[in-house]
Amino acid sequence: MMLGGLRAFTEHRWSDTPHGRVAIVESNLVFGLLYLYNNLHHVHHRVPTMPWYEIPFHFRRHRAAVLAANGHFYYRGYGEIARRFLFRPVFAPVHPRW
Numbered sequence: 001m002m003l004g005g006l007r008a009f010t011e012h013r014w015s016d017t018p019h020g021r022v023a024i025v026e027s028n029l030v031f032g033l034l035y036l037y038n039n040l041h042h043v044h045h046r047v048p049t050m051p052w053y054e055i056p057f058h059f060r061r062h063r064a065a066v067l068a069a070n071g072h073f074y075y076r077g078y079g080e081i082a083r084r085f086l087f088r089p090v091f092a093p094v095h096p097r098w
Contacts, residue, residue: 003034010081010090011041013073019045020071024059027077032056042070 011023025031025039037055038044043066050058059066067074075081 006078006081007035007039010075010085011039015071015073017071019069020073022070023073023075024067024070025075025078025081031078042066042073 007025010025012021013023015021019042022042022045024042027039031039036052038052040055040059043050043055043059046066046069047058
């Protein structure tokens, strides 16, 4: 459950545009398979019917377009996420519209 929570916790944020709300975590094969490539979460949101095993190939072919579409909401891996957010909050828990 902890590993699933890590993935879900880091891959969403507030944005005015729906595609700017979901991240890409470019990770290694182990985490990719563990999460069935949902770490490339923006691809999943853009093409939700795509089989999980096609997601990394689609991302590699369309990397620049995918990152431009999600506003470059990108992490280089789960190590980067741990370094950035292990001891400090990811966001202030106040809705930006309130």
